[in-house]
Amino acid sequence: MKIHMTSVFVDDQAQAEQFYTEVLGFVKKHDVPVGESDRWLTVVSPDEPDGTELLLEPAAHPAARTYRDALVKDGIPLAQFAVQDVQAEYQRLRGLGVRFTQDPLEMGPVTTAVLDDTCGNLIQIATVPQ
Template sequence: MKIHLSSVFVDDQAKALRFYTEMLGFLKKTDVPVGEDRWLTVVSPEDPDGTELLLEPDGHPAVKPYKAALVEDGIPAASFAVEDVHAEFDRMRGLGVHFTQEPLEMGPDTTAVLDDTCGNLIQIVHSAQRPS
């Protein structure tokens, strides 16, 4: 068994698509109209047939309080592996991405946390113990 699809709730799918492709570097995989929303997924350019990330509308009444609580407590909604957290931090900050946590080394892991502009905190991580 492997993970096929995961999702992150977003407050604006068009804005999320721009952020996740232009700032984070993902590729659009699927974009299908579903009523007023879209089935909109992105993938890593390093694994275009791998796990998809659904940019899911946050319209359900339970979602906004859930997202707000995570942000309030500084908890990332998702975590993405990178080769070099410091390099990605510098690259993305140069693009105007707001980080809530600068690169932090915790044993074998280095992490940083950013605001995805769509209501979520996202963590980037590199672990010296496992491949990115």
Template sequence: MRIHVTSVFVHDQDEALRFYTEVLGFEKKHDVPLGGENRWLTVVSPEDPDGTELLLEPDKHPAVKPYTTALVEDGIPAASFAVDDVHAEFDRLSKLGVRFIQEPLDMGPVATAVLDDTCGNLIQIMHTS
């Protein structure tokens, strides 16, 4: 068993696609119309195009807003992405205007930082040494 697709809830799929591809560097994998304005919209890492897909899931269900609001208010990331160097990625993304709610924090063999994805989520980036 392996993870094939995981998701983050987003308030605007086009805005999310722009952020996740143009800013974070993921690549669009699937963009399938589902009727109305919703799509099955996934991105993948260019380093693993056949790997786990991230579904940019519309946040239309009534349970989503209270859930995502609570996560953000408590500072809990909706997802965690591995990077080679948290400090370098923090610098790169900061220059692109990404807002971080937690600057790089070294915790022994792990370093993390937390960013705002502009789509209703906090995202953690991390690396292990």
């Protein structure tokens, strides 16, 4: 068994596509219309085009909002992405206007930071020792 895909609920898929590709730097993999206005929209890392896909799923279900709002209030991230250098990525993203709820924090061998994806979620970026 392997993890082929994971998902985050997003308020707006067009906004999510823009943020996850142009700001975070992922690459769009699948974009298929589903139903009236939804899309099967996935992105992958440019370093791993055949790696795990991230599904940007519409947060239409009323429970999704309640769940995400409660997590965001307490600063809890819904997903974690690995980066080479958290500090450098923090500077780069801050320059693009990204809001961080946790600045880079060194905790033993791991450094993390938490950002707002502008689509209703907090995302953690982390440098994990190789």
